[in-house]
Amino acid sequence: MKPVAAKLHLYWPLIKSTQTGLLLSTGVAGYLSAHHQVNLLVVLGLAGSLFLSISGSTILNMWYDHDLDAKMKRTHKRPLASGELSQREVFRLGMVISILGVGWAIAMSALYGLVVFAGLFFDVAVYTLWLKRRTCWSILWGGISGAMPILAGRVLAEGRIDLIGILLASAVLFWIPTHTLTFSMKFFEDYNAAGVPTFPSTYGFGFTRATIAISAVLASVAIGSASLLIGMQAGFLRLLGVLTSGLLLLAFATLRVQSERVNFGLFKYASLYMLSAMILLSIRVLV
Amino acid sequence: MKTTNVDRLLLLTTVLIAAYQVAVGIDGLSTLPITAYTIGFGVLLVAGLLMIILGFEVLDSPLVVIASTVIPLSLSLGLVWEYVATWRSLYLFFVLFGFLAVVLTRSLPVAQRWQTLVLAMVHGVSGLVIFLLPLVLAFEGQVLPGFALVGLGGGLIGLGGLLLSFLKIGKPILPRETIFRILPGLLLLMTAAFVAGFAFR
Numbered sequence: 001m002k003p004v005a006a007k008l009h010l011y012w013p014l015i016k017s018t019q020t021g022l023l024l025s026t027g028v029a030g031y032l033s034a035h036h037q038v039n040l041l042v043v044l045g046l047a048g049s050l051f052l053s054i055s056g057s058t059i060l061n062m063w064y065d066h067d068l069d070a071k072m073k074r075t076h077k078r079p080l081a082s083g084e085l086s087q088r089e090v091f092r093l094g095m096v097i098s099i100l101g102v103g104w105a106i107a108m109s110a111l112y113g114l115v116v117f118a119g120l121f122f123d124v125a126v127y128t129l130w131l132k133r134r135t136c137w138s139i140l141w142g143g144i145s146g147a148m149p150i151l152a153g154r155v156l157a158e159g160r161i162d163l164i165g166i167l168l169a170s171a172v173l174f175w176i177p178t179h180t181l182t183f184s185m186k187f188f189e190d191y192n193a194a195g196v197p198t199f200p201s202t203y204g205f206g207f208t209r210a211t212i213a214i215s216a217v218l219a220s221v222a223i224g225s226a227s228l229l230i231g232m233q234a235g236f237l238r239l240l241g242v243l244t245s246g247l248l249l250l251a252f253a254t255l256r257v258q259s260e261r262v263n264f265g266l267f268k269y270a271s272l273y274m275l276s277a278m279i280l281l282s283i284r285v286l287v
Numbered sequence: 288m289k290t291t292n293v294d295r296l297l298l299l300t301t302v303l304i305a306a307y308q309v310a311v312g313i314d315g316l317s318t319l320p321i322t323a324y325t326i327g328f329g330v331l332l333v334a335g336l337l338m339i340i341l342g343f344e345v346l347d348s349p350l351v352v353i354a355s356t357v358i359p360l361s362l363s364l365g366l367v368w369e370y371v372a373t374w375r376s377l378y379l380f381f382v383l384f385g386f387l388a389v390v391l392t393r394s395l396p397v398a399q400r401w402q403t404l405v406l407a408m409v410h411g412v413s414g415l416v417i418f419l420l421p422l423v424l425a426f427e428g429q430v431l432p433g434f435a436l437v438g439l440g441g442g443l444i445g446l447g448g449l450l451l452s453f454l455k456i457g458k459p460i461l462p463r464e465t466i467f468r469i470l471p472g473l474l475l476l477m478t479a480a481f482v483a484g485f486a487f488r
Contacts, residue, residue, distance in 0.1 A: 235310040238321070242309055242329035246336060265341045272336070 010079045014062050014090065015055040022271070023054050023149045025278050026172055030153025032282035033168065033230055045108050046156055050149050052101025053116050057123040057145070059094035063087060064128050072190040098124075105152070112156040119148025136197040143176040167226035168281075174219035175274050181212050182267040186260060209258065213251040216270055220244045223277045236280045247273050288467045290342050297471035298335045301478045305332040308482045316369065323365035327358050331478060343467045349393065352406070352455045355448040356389045359413035362444065362481070366420050366437070370429070378416075385409040399456065406452050414445025421484060433487030440481030447473050 027050045031043065062069065062080055069081035079085045098120055106113030123145035131138035147169035154165035184191055184198035185208055191198045199208040227240055250266045290298075305328040313324045334354055337345045345351075360382045367378040389409055392402045421438035424430045450466050453459055459466070 235314055238325050238329075239306055239310040242306075242325065242332055245329065246333035249333070250337075261341065261344075265337070268340045269336065272340075 010084055011093065013079055014059045014093070016058050020051065020054045020058060022275065023146060024050050025275065027149035027153040029278035029282045030150035030165065030168055031157045033154060033164065033226075034157035035230070036157055042108070042156065045104065046153060049101050049104035049108065049116060050152065052097050053105060053120050054101070054149065056094050056098030056101050057120045059090060059097060060124045061128045063090045063094055065132070068194040068196060071194040072187065074187050074190050109156055109159070111159070111161075112152055115148055115152040115155050119145050119152065122148070133196065136199050136202045139177065139180045139199075142180065143173045146176045147173040164226050164229050167222050167229070171219050171222035171226065171277070172274070174215045174222060175270055177215040178212050178219075178267050178270040181208050182263050184208070185263060205258070209254050209263065212263070212266065213254050216247055216251040216266065219270070219274070220247050227281065230281065232280065236283065240277060240280055243273050243276055288343050288464055290338065294471040295339050297475045298339050301471070301475045302332050302335040302339070304475075304478045304482050305335065308485070312482055312485055320365040320368050323361045323368065327361035327365065330354050330357050330361075331474065335474065346451065346467070349455075352393055352452050353390060355451040356386065356406070356409055359410060359417060359441075359444050359448050360386055362441065363413040363416040366417060370420060370424055381412065385413070402456050403458065406456065410445060410448050410452060414441065414448065417441025417444060431487040434484050436480045436484030436487070438484070440477045440479070440484060443473055443477035443480065447477060
């Protein structure tokens with residue numbers, strides 16, 4: 001039993017559990033946002049297939065980027081970068097989990113499976129293999145990939161791709177730069193050492209801050225529009241409005257006060273904002 | 288001064304109570320009170336979140352005076368609009384011009400005594416309205432006795448606003464460390480009292 005537990009202990013950091021958990025929650029929120037009768041088996045299937053496919057793509061991402069991880073202070077202790085796991089083992093694990101996740105998704109619904117596969121394809125093939133080492137704009141494709149779980153959840157509930165699904169996906173797409181660009185500023189030297197092109201190294205910190213602020217504003221516009229179209233009740237809309245005002249305040253503060261503390265504050269607030277928005281989108285079904 | 292885990296827990300509880308009030312606690316009122324209470328509790332909610340995320344350093348922002356003025360002004364406006372119909376227009380006028388006066392005296396090169404006078408007047412009147420009006424209404428039997436808790440919350444809101452505002456204009460009523468030490472508890476108490484009192488309308 002001990003070797004299995006030890007293996008799991010090594011595998012766990014490969015899936016970036018916090019990021020995977022947040023993306024998974026967006027998928028469930030996308031499903032619940034349709035406000036249909038909740039089928040627990042479907043929700044379990046959604047959560048399981050998304051967990052596997054998101055984890056699988058993250059593992060493949062980590063497999064391909066192990067040389068970059070080894071050069072960066074922030075990531076050099078990851079199990080693959082530090083040599084605790086072999087490349088072949090991690091690649092196989094990533095492939096098996098990805099195939100299981102996408103296969104499960106296709107078995108539930110073809111269109112849902114297609115969206116889940118698109119997320120994996122954009123993350124692994126377009127973002128990681130093709131663009132990450134070539135252009136700082138690769139994060140756009142990383143963002144599109146991250147927006148797929150919420151769209152997938154919505155598609156599973158509605159059986160089609162609708163405007164609300166696209167707005168929800170846009171909200172996540174615009175939220176992701178608050179995460180990735182903040183990290184690219186905080187770990188600027190690390191990314192430079194690894195030779196990964198980033199917004200700060202290509203366009204400078206001022207432009208990067210402006211991009212983060214604009215992204216945060218666009219994310220709030222998208223989530224607000226989706227909430228109105230969904231027919232969110234007035235009280236929850238008020239609460240979303242209040243949370244949005246805080247997000248806008250911090251977004252403008254990052255432009256005026258150029259400090260890492262405020263940048264990181266916006267990143268944390270935006271994550272909390274997105275999580276709260278997901279709960280508000282889902283809650284009508286739960287209460 | 289850094290926030291402790293207890294500070295963050297108190298602030299998080301405040302945020303959750305304020306969120307409940309914005310989302311559920313003011314349903315069924317007319318447009319102006321809903322707007323006023325949403326602004327008041329919304330500022331409390333966002334301020335609590337920012338203190339959790341950025342620490343007490345966020346209180347060094349020049350916006351703190353404005354935020355700590357908005358809370359009593361908006362909550363008192365909601366109360367007056369709901370319960371004292373004859374004062375509505377006059378009080379709305381006071382709130383709008385009081386707010387404008389605070390913003391102007393904070394933005395323009397104005398003598399400090401004017402800043403102090405305007406702040407004291409705006410906080411004093413709005414604080415007294417939130418403190419006394421619920422007590423009077425409860426005493427006269429127009430609302431359930433528990434509504435008096437709103438007055439208690441109002442008194443604490445007035446106290447918190449005064450402490451922060453006068454700290455910001457360089458005339459602290461209490462030492463800075465003492466204010467920061469009691470602020471999370473004060474915010475929680477005033478929010479809880481206000482929200483609990485509202486349930487007795």
